[in-house]
Amino acid sequence: MPSTDAIEAPDAFELLGRVRYGRVATSMRAMPFMAPARHVLADGRVVLLLHRGLGCHRTCDGGVVTYGADNFGSGADLLWSVxxxxxxxxxxxxxxxxxxLLGPVPHRMDGEPFDPAYLRIEPRFATVHSLDCSAERHSHHAP
Structure with missing residues (x-):
């Protein structure tokens, strides 16, 4: 799987393994669409747990999708996005x-009972971006 960043694709899988949730993106009726999903890594593939009520799983079936996750809410000095x-x-x-590995199914999504649907993604490309915020946290800004 080719990587388009200095961090290699195996690092993308290692980083994904650190978080449980991300977003799958596709187009639905010619419009961009993103849906939250829980993910696990198995045999070089990504398995997603989605809410059936969104209909995203049907739209994604057989198509090319992008799946992204990050640690942006972690408070870490080194932020990353896969x-x-x-x-x-x-x-x-x-x-x-x-x-x-997926664990228990969430109880509700957008106020309705969560109805599980599953997707398996065969990754072809991986991109990892990192953002070092350590200097930002330790510098003092002039008023």
Whole structure:
């Protein structure tokens, strides 16, 4: 899987393994669409847990999608963002080990009961961006 940043693709998977949630992006009726998803990494693929009520899983099935996650809310000095692009396919039921890694299903999404749907992404490209905020936290700004 080619990487488009100085950080190699294996690092993209390692970083994704540090967080549980991200966003899948596709187009729906010719308009950009993003949906929150929980992810796990299995056999070089990304398995997503989505809310069926959004309809995103059907739109993504067989198409090229982008999945992104980051640590922006972590308060860390080194912030990062990972983006994977590849083909997505609906999975009727993930393997037992994938389900165990995904953990419990959320209770509600946008006020309605969460109805699980699953996608498996075969990544083709990975991009990692990093932002070093350490100097920002330790510098004093003039008024």
């Amino acid at each position: 983006q994977l692009t590849g083909t997505a396919h609906v999975v009727d039921r993930p393997t037992e080990s994938e389900l165990a």
